[in-house]
Amino acid sequence: MATIMSKTIIWFILTFSVVFSSAPNPLKYAKPKLSDYGFFKHRMADHIPAEGVIPYSVSAQLFSDYALKSRFIVLPEGQRLQYKSDGSFDFPQGSVLIKTFYYPADFRNPNQEIKLMETRLLTHTPEGWMGFAYVWNETQTEAFLEIAGERLPVSFIHSDGEKIELEYSVPNFNQCKGCHVNQNQMIPIGPKVRLLNHEFEYPDGTMNQLKKWNILEMINGLPNLSTLPHTPDYDDPLEGSIAERSRAWIDINCAHCHRLGAPGETSGLFLNIEENDPTRLGIFKPPVAAGRGSGNMRYTIVPGNPEESIMVYRMESTDPGIMMPELSRKLVHKEGVKLVKEWIRNMK
Amino acid sequence: MRYKAFIVSLFIISQGLAIDTEKDLQTQFILAEPGDTITIPKGTHNIKGALSIEGKENLVIRGSGMNRSILSFAGQTEGAQGISITNSTNIILEDFSVHDTKGDAIKVQYTDGIIFRRVSAEWTGGPKETNGAYGLYPVLCQNVLIEHSVAIAASDAGIYVGQSRNIVVRYSIAVNNVAGIEIENSIDAEVYENHTYDNTGGILIFDLPDLVQKKGGHIRVYNNLIENNNLFNFAPKGAIVGKVIPGTGVMVLATSDVHVYENTIRNNKSVATGIVSYFITEEAINDSLYNPYTSSIHIYNNIYERSPGLPALDYEIGQLLAIKYGRNTPDIIYDGMPDPAYINADGVILPESNLCIQNNSDARFTNMDIENNFEKWYSPFLSDFSEDLTPFHCGITHHPVATSK
Structure with a gap:
């Protein structure tokens, strides 16, 4: 209940903050800390989603210096994605896509000694989509908004045993749009049917993601799954x-x-x-x-x-x-x- | 403003970061509101990542002078540009320099109203293949003004306007670039009172295939001083300007409706002025909407000077000219490839589409007539180049210099 309450407050603030601030300032759509949103239960770093926060994966992903990514989608209460014939979706205002970038210390044990780097929110605001990066602190207890980008040293052992050190880059607010853009409008990249049309392991069992979203009443107008394209996982x-x-x-x-x-x-x-x-x-x-x-x-x-x-x-x-x-x-x-x-x- | 400054400082303090110019400028670029002026402080500032401005309106980015406010990207680790401006309206850049970017110095895309005024883009180590491609680089923009600006040592074009509309480039200097000033697939451009010297090519007017904005035209190039553009071509080979022969003054390639007049074009040793089709590049054309020919090109009232000397001999066309003309290369060189669309049933080129060359002082001309000479191309002694200008005296009274926009 607490989560739902705080989510309601967030949407209220996101929607009405326009009234209180006359400047077209991206900061008005972002909270200072990731915990302010209440997306995750218990220890935030564990990424156990709160109610209404749905995990998903894409079948092919952008290479980001071998960082692993966890993805979640949040739709405003009672609203749905609208399927479009080109295989993308119209998102209701207030939708948020959440993506956390992390490295295991050793890719041969990908679930151990995980270091969270940043969590990016792609938020569908009244002024269109906006991207915000939250950078995790050393103790992994909180992530803070960073609009101007950041560079973070990281090292890991790759799956072939090679030790890799690099300066990981958190994008600035503008760079988000450098990729997420079409006809001057910022857009999501990942959630398209061809990238979602595969099985996902949910806590209550494995299911095709689009089927699951349909069951959860998250989509309007989705055609029969067998007619929809699937982008292969390029690694497989x-x-x-x-x-x-x-x-x-x-x-x-x-x-x-x-x-x-x-x-x-x-x-x-x-x-x-x-x-x-x-x-x-x-x-x-x-x-x-x-x-x-x-x-x-x-x-x-x-x-x-x-x-x-x-x-x-x-x-x-x-x-x-x-x-x-x-x-x-x-x-x-x-x-x-x-x-x-x-x-x-x-x-x- | 005060509110915003407070937020910015709160933001920076909350992150526990020292204020460095890169982060400070980038934060200001993100939070800028219409009407803001953002100051680039005096001094040389080392910047590691591309700075970006996106979706902004009515901004002024101002330094204290080209020699006083310098953004140095010598240690750049991220981003392909120095400054990238996208999807914006009425942006003014004034009085600063961008040095040693890994890619382009200042790239502006999808922007209506961009002014570069006393802005310099420079690679400080001189001409090198490893320099970035373009200095001042608006592309897919409209209402572009570049004035009192400087471009030095770009490995492609110093001042490069691509796929844009309504353009003025004036009072600027381009030196030690492969191309000094290049206008490509652009419409309504005036290029005047610039000084381009010691580049491989001084001023290039190009239309290339496979681009979004297909056709350039209505371009006026006048009152420029275009001299000593004899620098070795240091463009990477894949680049189209890699084909430009050192010693090029003005080159019009595959474009229509271009007037080149009242310029002083001197001591460009190979091709003081060339009018050529895309076929000269010997690249295949796969773009069905592309027109590879020149048409309605007017070259008049220019002053040509040239001391005797050989053209660049490491280029085929240079060898050809040297064999044919020795140390006295002609000034104006036409490939003799008119657009077949403008040739009537009697084989005559429609007058309004023909090449027009007249009233140039000390201009020697050759028509390479490639179409008819093609088979003799590799035995130049046999080829019939024509020095006859009579077919190209169009008799039009050209109006005096247009008033500037």
């Missing part, structure tokens, strides 16, 4: 061919920008999973404004030759003036590079 060879998994990797890691209506459109390179035009996908396409990102190569993709493909060169770089994507990583996603290289090598 059983989920699709190399080409299919490569396109899944490229879609989730590149297409938030490289798509009509998003900042990467200036390049004429369109990498969303629906794109089928070979030139727009980069095949024998010369770069436009890549600068030294071209690495002295002529084309984004040279079929059969990943070593001569700008796409691979930029995926393999960690130089801020060369690497792609521009944000979200300091490391190379070795597994992703290997997959995309294989795809290009097999291309005729």
